[in-house]
Amino acid sequence: MASTIRVRATSKDDITEVQALIQHPMDSGFVKDSKGEIIPPHFIQKLTFELDGKTVFAADWGGGISKDPYIKFSFKGGKKGDELKVSWSDNKGASDQTTAKIG
Amino acid sequence: MMTLRAAIRFGFSALALAALAVSLPALAADKIDPVADAKAFKKFFYEKFPKLKPEDFVNGPYSMDEGLHKQWVEKEEFPPYEFAVDLGKEMFTKPFKNGKTYEDCFPNKGIGIRQNYPLFDEKQGKVVTLELALNQCREANGEAPYNYVRDEMAALTAYMAFTSRGKPMDIKIPDDPRALEAYQMGKEYFYTRRGQLNFACSTCHVQSPGERVRTEVLAPALGIMNAMPIYRSEWNSMGTTSRRFVTCNSQTRGVPLTPQDDEYRNVEYYLSYVANGLPISGPGARP
Amino acid sequence: MSMHRIVLTALFLLAGTAVALAASEADYKAAYAAADAANKEAGALRNQWTTTASMLAASKKAADAGDFDKAVDAAREAEELAKASIYQAKSEKELWKDMEIR
């Protein structure tokens, strides 16, 4: 199965810009389905980005983040070819992880 | 291109003359002239929105409203339809049970051909849209057809549109009276008011593009097909051309027809033809 | 006016209204059939309205609950909506041309 995580990381002038898109329903627990029943909460709670074992970015998310969440940030360091590790876990205990080469 | 259009016009003039000879009171207004239609259609929109470049129209409401445009640019940084494009690409080359793939059903293996759809298939005697062609491909290879309004169909068309990005829409009307009739029926459908709200497609997408109806900024009819399929924030998912037509009908309190009925295929034919020359921008993202 | 006559008149009035209001299952069936036929005609013209369908459903629901007055009212409204959609479809056969960009 294809990864749920898409990452674009590019390095320029010692700054690495990271963008990620994750496939996830991000159900808040406040939305009803077509039958009028509440769709139970199902959302990513933790998202981390690591380079060489060091966390460069960490998110705590609630159900208020949009479906298929998007995030963009930058950090100092990181060279072309370095591997960025990305992982998430949700409130139901599911998780996914991937690595992306910095371009 | 020019010669083709000239040929259409020529073929048609001959046909119209023949019609005149048979029924004397045929009015000039009743003559079917796609070339003149497309010219008038574009002129109307270019004059209504003098600041827009022709290629802006294919980005719909995002070209009409500055605040929306900014949100769109931000979304396009990592567009919500990207998962659909990836899925479509994967599906496109994955063999059916008989070992064949979608590639075997299309010219150039299906790459960069979206701008030629819908086309008038003279063998079938009807307009064939990309969605219909995909399901015909499935059925010819012993696979069950997909639901027309979402998911797999949206992913396949998203991928095919993606491979055609930037290519000018290139819809042909062959010298066949049935093709002209289909075009004309599509035009009639587009301008016909229906549903309890008494709205035609044109009520929203010709008379009021750029304005808000309730909460939505309406897209211009010109180039509206070039962006299909679309990821709509309102739907929280991808939708096909079929889905767009069906929801338009229900919003005017009309009972939608069945996806890919004659009327829907014909109106897609008409709307795509009058947008000839404008680039394919699909898959698109829409509010 | 004697008491006797007043009572009689009142009884007559009551009976009159009762007759006018109480629709039977047969009334409902007739009204529903008429509405359904009109809606089918609109369907042949490819122009049904969602509101007609809702009224037909409401009529059936009321009838199933034994409320034939309500069922007949809804069926008549459905028929009116269906007829309006037929009128719309027929008149638009020519009227659409006024909308065309030329």
Next chain:
Amino acid sequence: MTTNNHQFSRRLILQGAGAVALIGLGNFGLAPALAAANDKYPEEAFKAKNEADAIKALYGKAPEASDKVKLDAPEIAENGAVVPVSVSTSLSDVTSISFLVAENPVALVASYKIPAGTMPAIANRIKMAKTSNVIVVVEAGGKLYSAAKEVKVTVGGCGG
């Protein structure tokens, strides 16, 4: 979008590279990535109904408004389900940034940790139930700073 065709294709290729790099996953467990002492998910803050309670649950104090916090959000959201919101700040020693929507059923949307070396600038997409203030709180040098902007929502993204 028609203008950056090349760029988009290149991006797709980049993802391909990311997928190939998956092979090196063996020694990458999920738990160590989340193990740092201060990495506990702030359950309580994500239960708070209003922004003040959420901020208190998260930080134990209240922020002061600062024009050094630049919040970028649309005047009118195209749809409450997807509202692009971003923040940047000229404050130094930023350690965390949080986004809140006052009128959402749960006010806190996201809280980000900013390790040393990471820029205090984030873009994300959030849901908004209705027209509301979007509030961003920046923790810098142990102090809290905030900025807010009203975003009009005509189509809600939280159950409407």
